[in-house]
Amino acid sequence: MPSPSAQDGGPTRGPAGATAALILADGTVLWGRGVGAVGEAGGEVVFNTGMSGYQEVMTDPSYAGQILTFTFPHIGNVGTNPEDIESVTPAARGCILRADITEPSNWRAAQHLDAWLKSHGLVGMTGVDTRRLTRRIRDVGAPNGLIVHAPDGLFDLDGLKTRAAGWPSLEGLDLAKDVTCTQTYGWDETRWSLAHGYGTQDTPRFHVVAVDYGAKRNILRSLASHGCRVTVVPASADVEAIMNHRPDGIFLSNGPGDPAATGTYAVPVVQKLVASGKPVFGICLGHQILALALGAKTYKMDIGHRGANHPVKDHTTGKVEITSQNHGFGVDRASLPPGVVETHTSLFDGTVEGLAVEGKPVFSVQYHPEASPGPQDSQYLFARFMKTIEESKA
Numbered sequence: 068m069p070s071p072s073a074q075d076g077g078p079t080r081g082p083a084g085a086t087a088a089l090i091l092a093d094g095t096v097l098w099g100r101g102v103g104a105v106g107e108a109g110g111e112v113v114f115n116t117g118m119s120g121y122q123e124v125m126t127d128p129s130y131a132g133q134i135l136t137f138t139f140p141h142i143g144n145v146g147t148n149p150e151d152i153e154s155v156t157p158a159a160r161g162c163i164l165r166a167d168i169t170e171p172s173n174w175r176a177a178q179h180l181d182a183w184l185k186s187h188g189l190v191g192m193t194g195v196d197t198r199r200l201t202r203r204i205r206d207v208g209a210p211n212g213l214i215v216h217a218p219d220g221l222f223d224l225d226g227l228k229t230r231a232a233g234w235p236s237l238e239g240l241d242l243a244k245d246v247t248c249t250q251t252y253g254w255d256e257t258r259w260s261l262a263h264g265y266g267t268q269d270t271p272r273f274h275v276v277a278v279d280y281g282a283k284r285n286i287l288r289s290l291a292s293h294g295c296r297v298t299v300v301p302a303s304a305d306v307e308a309i310m311n312h313r314p315d316g317i318f319l320s321n322g323p324g325d326p327a328a329t330g331t332y333a334v335p336v337v338q339k340l341v342a343s344g345k346p347v348f349g350i351c352l353g354h355q356i357l358a359l360a361l362g363a364k365t366y367k368m369d370i371g372h373r374g375a376n377h378p379v380k381d382h383t384t385g386k387v388e389i390t391s392q393n394h395g396f397g398v399d400r401a402s403l404p405p406g407v408v409e410t411h412t413s414l415f416d417g418t419v420e421g422l423a424v425e426g427k428p429v430f431s432v433q434y435h436p437e438a439s440p441g442p443q444d445s446q447y448l449f450a451r452f453m454k455t456i457e458e459s460k461a
């Protein structure tokens with residue numbers, strides 16, 4: 068789009084047709100067309116390279132505090148439906164898209180993406196050169212920014228630039244407490260499956276307590292489909308509350324924010340869980356919290372991993388799997404204490420992707436074996452967890 072019209076003092080009118088703007092913390096402005104809710108939303112601007120699954124991505128609670136830009140240009144063309152969600156309320160703050168959203172074309176579509184964004188109060192914009200934005204994020208790291216949707220085309224650019232520059236970093240932010248469940252509940256796979264026509268569940272083999280730091284539904288479904296009864300407890304649950312459920316195994320979920328910020332409550336609980344000798348399996352934030360509990364350190368990555376084509380090597384089998392990922396923090400290899408083994412490694416950038424504790428039924432991965440969206444290569448990890456539980460019971 069051409070440059071905006073010069074103004075003296077008052078609001079700035081964007082280039083012809085511009086009803087939305089992305090303002091980055093360094094003052095960069097990208098213009099576009101507004102979709103979804105009218106208003107302003109701020110967060111860390113990150114890109115996801117997946118070619119499908121925008122609704123699962125937008126509802127993944129781990130995207131809390133972030134504005135998503137999709138590198139795939141056509142987003143919204145199959146509309147939205149009530150099933151492809153990873154939580155009831157979308158966690159991402161907004162979205163940045165290349166192409167305008169077309170009419171939905173899919174038999175499952177219940178709503179246009181634009182209407183769905185509006186109904187959840189999410190601000191979005193289209194017409195952005197997302198390739199340019201992504202290359203910029205790759206060069207300088209994920210910036211904070213604001214997206215503004217103003218149908219009158221008028222923008223208070225100075226104020227927006229000040230607010231974007233002052234937007235707080237995700238580093239040090241505990242967001243798990245914002246997205247965790249407020250009460251303990253049993254994941255009712257049967258009811259969910261029947262409601263969506265996917266059949267029933269057999270008699271459960273094991274009872275797993277899942278600590279919810281922002282759990283994606285497909286993890287709970289995956290545990291259930293591997294034969295588990297699943298009890299979900301809030302992130303603040305203490306060891307006694309967890310053990311009172313008499314679990315066969317404990318699952319530590321994914322979730323948003325800085326893992327180190329959970330140090331006051333989650334980390335000491337996980338230390339006790341590890342000491343208890345019960346099988347423990349962690350995914351993403353759960354993996355990072357486990358690492359902290361074992362004495363390792365986490366750090367903020369420049370751009371993180373978000374997409375559905377990340378190659379990871381499993382050192383146990385020597386196999387390479389293509390994985391679904393969404394994280395902006397990582398576990399520092401140099402900080403791993405003796406007795407903690409790196410089981411998986413990223414073949415993109417060599418970072419730590421999985422851990423196991425020697426002599427204990429405890430392991431975790433940085434990526435998402437439940438996918439949703441993404442390839443199913445890593446489903447074996449749920450089977451590995453079941454085997455660990457079986458062995459620990461024997």
Ligand SMILES: NC(=O)CC[C@H](N)C(=O)O
Nearest residue numbers: 321322351352394395396
């Ligand atoms: N998906 C997740 O659990 C993300 C973990 C953590 N919030 C990160 O960004 O690294």
